[in-house]
Amino acid sequence: MMKRKKFIQTLSSVAITIPSLGFLHSCSGIYYATAKEEVDKITIAKHEFILEKNNKVSKREFVLIQNNKYRFPICLYKVGEDYIASLLKCTHRGCELNVGGGIYSCPCHGSQFSNEGTVLQGPAEQKLKTFPTKTDDENIYILFS
Numbered sequence: 001m002m003k004r005k006k007f008i009q010t011l012s013s014v015a016i017t018i019p020s021l022g023f024l025h026s027c028s029g030i031y032y033a034t035a036k037e038e039v040d041k042i043t044i045a046k047h048e049f050i051l052e053k054n055n056k057v058s059k060r061e062f063v064l065i066q067n068n069k070y071r072f073p074i075c076l077y078k079v080g081e082d083y084i085a086s087l088l089k090c091t092h093r094g095c096e097l098n099v100g101g102g103i104y105s106c107p108c109h110g111s112q113f114s115n116e117g118t119v120l121q122g123p124a125e126q127k128l129k130t131f132p133t134k135t136d137d138e139n140i141y142i143l144f145s
């Protein structure tokens with residue numbers, strides 16, 4: 001009888017935990033921007049960096065971009081007036097990197113990279129693959145050439 005009660009308690013805690021994880025994810029600042037992918041570039045509207053929430057306007061530090069060219073997302077980070085586009089593939093053994101706290105961190109063996117792609121902590125030794133970017137009044141372009 002105690003086992004059944006314990007089982008029901010466990011199920012209740014799982015049912016409560018799953019929506020909570022979704023809430024945490026939405027608060028983590030991870031945002032996949034709408035982007036237009038072409039053979040030689042990806043176009044992202046600058047307004048993708050504007051965050052409107054509860055009638056308050058703020059700016060995102062970065063957005064993520066899914067793409068067909070690479071198996072990994074690209075992170076577009078705004079650093080000062082520049083935009084730095086990095087492939088979120090660890091240069092150690094190829095795990096997908098996490099973004100947070102102004103750095104990229106690898107869940108596999110602990111490498112860390114700056115938001116400009118340089119190695120902050122090994123075992124990775126090579127900087128991240130980055131892409132040139134350019135801007136005009138409305139858009140940011142990530143160039144594949």
Ligand code: FES
Binds near residue numbers: 095123124
């Ligand atoms: S794959 Fe990233 S640290 Fe090993």
